[in-house]
Amino acid sequence: xxxxxxxxxxxxxxxxxxxxxxxxxxxxxxxxxxxxxxxxxxxxxxxxxxxxxxxxxxxxxxxxxxxxxxxxxxxxxxxxxxxxxxxxxxxxxxxxxxxxxxxxxxxxxxxxxxxxxxxxxxxxxxxxxxxxxxxxxxxxxxxxxxxxxxxxxxxxxxxxxxxxxxxxxxxxxxxxxxxxxxxxxxxxxxxxxxxxxxxxxxxxxxxxxxxxxxxxxxxxxxxxxxxxxxxxxxxxxxxxxxxxxxxxxxxxxxxxxxxxxxxxxxxxxxxxxxxxxxxxxxxxxxxxxxxxxxxxxxxxxxxxxxxxxxxxxxxxxxxxxxxxxxxxxxxxxxxxxxxxxxxxxxxxxxxxxxxxxxxxxxxxxxxxxxxxxxxxxxxxxxxxxxxxxxxxxxxxxxxxxxxxxxxxxxxxxxxxxxxxxxxxxxxxxxxxxxxxxxxxxxxxxxxxxxxxxxxxxxxxxxxxxxxxxxxxxxxxxxxxxxxxxxxxxxxxxxxxxxxxxxxxxxxx
Ligand code: GLN
Numbered sequence: 001x002x003x004x005x006x007x008x009x010x011x012x013x014x015x016x017x018x019x020x021x022x023x024x025x026x027x028x029x030x031x032x033x034x035x036x037x038x039x040x041x042x043x044x045x046x047x048x049x050x051x052x053x054x055x056x057x058x059x060x061x062x063x064x065x066x067x068x069x070x071x072x073x074x075x076x077x078x079x080x081x082x083x084x085x086x087x088x089x090x091x092x093x094x095x096x097x098x099x100x101x102x103x104x105x106x107x108x109x110x111x112x113x114x115x116x117x118x119x120x121x122x123x124x125x126x127x128x129x130x131x132x133x134x135x136x137x138x139x140x141x142x143x144x145x146x147x148x149x150x151x152x153x154x155x156x157x158x159x160x161x162x163x164x165x166x167x168x169x170x171x172x173x174x175x176x177x178x179x180x181x182x183x184x185x186x187x188x189x190x191x192x193x194x195x196x197x198x199x200x201x202x203x204x205x206x207x208x209x210x211x212x213x214x215x216x217x218x219x220x221x222x223x224x225x226x227x228x229x230x231x232x233x234x235x236x237x238x239x240x241x242x243x244x245x246x247x248x249x250x251x252x253x254x255x256x257x258x259x260x261x262x263x264x265x266x267x268x269x270x271x272x273x274x275x276x277x278x279x280x281x282x283x284x285x286x287x288x289x290x291x292x293x294x295x296x297x298x299x300x301x302x303x304x305x306x307x308x309x310x311x312x313x314x315x316x317x318x319x320x321x322x323x324x325x326x327x328x329x330x331x332x333x334x335x336x337x338x339x340x341x342x343x344x345x346x347x348x349x350x351x352x353x354x355x356x357x358x359x360x361x362x363x364x365x366x367x368x369x370x371x372x373x374x375x376x377x378x379x380x381x382x383x384x385x386x387x388x389x390x391x392x393x394x395x396x397x398x399x400x401x402x403x404x405x406x407x408x409x410x411x412x413x414x415x416x417x418x419x420x421x422x423x424x425x426x427x428x429x430x431x432x433x434x435x436x437x438x439x440x441x442x443x444x445x446x447x448x449x450x451x452x453x454x455x456x457x458x459x460x461x462x463x464x465x466x467x468x469x470x471x472x473x474x475x476x477x478x479x480x481x482x483x484x485x486x487x488x489x490x491x492x493x494x495x496x497x498x499x500x501x502x503x504x505x506x507x508x
Pocket of ligand 1: 131132133134156157176177178179180181182209326438
């Protein structure tokens with residue numbers, strides 16, 4: 001097939017890698033094509049920054065490596081980064097006015113590793129301000145739109161990442177997940193995303209939200225593509241991030257084509273025990289979501305998996321615990337934006353206090369200010385024991401509940417979110433309603449466990465629904481294996497939002 005007949009934006013990471021190796025196309029051609037698409041679909045609000053010259057220079061470097069005979073699954077493959085990873089080639093805003101125009105002198109470790117593998121960066125993607133939000137409606141640069149229905153949120157905070165992948169603006173993107181921000185937008189936009197075990201990917205160069213929870217991960221069209229990205233992104237970086245795990249780098253695609261240990265090729269998931277937490281399947285979850293999740297679970301059953309009911313009794317407590325711990329850490333992390341060192345500085349301050357107050361009041365949005373207030377309060381003398389310490393105790397109990405559950409099952413499955421994507425603006429005025437919608441993603445975050453969202457069909461309207469898979473620590477390769485087996489027998493992950501479906505002869 002010649003380059004002229006390849007539908008470049010319809011190709012995923014693995015496919016593009018193969019086409020680049022076969023020299024059917026070039027990194028430069030693919031990058032040019034996707035940059036043109038980014039411009040054509042700028043109304044989706046996916047990108048916050050492009051830098052064509054930098055992208056094309058990276059593509060030319062990848063083409064030179066390919067010409068020299070170098071090979072690698074990501075060599076020449078384009079992707080885009082959530083705007084919380086600092087980058088030298090693009091500005092980094094974290095979706096905040098506070099960092100408008102900020103240019104980092106270095107690349108985040110994750111960015112650096114993907115670049116070293118030859119991936120070409122297309123630009124920076126929209127997100128909720130400092131990754132605080134569930135709808136990408138808290139970005140200082142305007143909302144991103146769900147390509148399945150532009151009046152709906154794409155989820156958040158990695159909303160731009162999910163939109164870019166779903167609308168075929170990029171074959172893959174990076175995201176971060178503190179309390180669900182990879183899994184929930186992946187679910188809302190019908191893409192595949194994985195939040196690894198806490199510490200798998202370095203947080204160096206990741207604009208900090210809640211440091212004991214923040215974790216980077218890939219978002220792409222399939223588990224296979226996520227595995228290729230994660231293999232490059234993850235790995236120890238202890239000198240620059242003391243919480244980075246000292247686990248050797250892994251090939252996360254190593255189990256994809258294999259049956260579950262002891263299973264046969266005809267029933268590849270025989271022996272796999274999937275626990276279904278009763279608390280995830282209660283009346284709090286919309287029936288259209290449950291229906292789609294159950295249909296995906298039936299597919300897994302057909303592949304040989306056994307489903308069993310389990311309990312995660314402290315699920316409800318994950319919301320108050322998270323919304324104490326995350327704002328507490330955020331209030332501390334965000335104290336660095338003082339108008340003195342970097343970030344927005346108020347004009348003509350009358351004294352130092354005025355400089356602090358006005359710089360922060362002018363440049364932090366309402367949700368960020370709310371969380372700073374909340375976090376400062378729960379850490380203050382007199383409330384520290386009552387709220388913060390209590391929340392940490394609950395966090396420990398939630399982690400223990402998971403370990404009890406993993407005594408009975410190999411992985412846990414359920415919905416990602418209690419509903420499909422809501423209308424833009426529907427929860428903006430009611431922060432509590434948005435917090436409550438995080439109920440199924442927060443427990444794994446508090447425990448530091450890996451979790452995925454895998455497309456599982458459609459709910460009402462029809463909007464995508466994700467199946468959440470949660471594994472024990474360091475079980476990413478197994479999660480990806482199960483997701484891949486599901487994707488071999490289902491086509492939910494290949495569906496494209498109607499305006500972006502391939503039409504014969506069209507390459508735009
Ligand atoms: N919705 C959650 C919050 O607002 C999670 C965000 C995230 O994972 N970054 O904190």
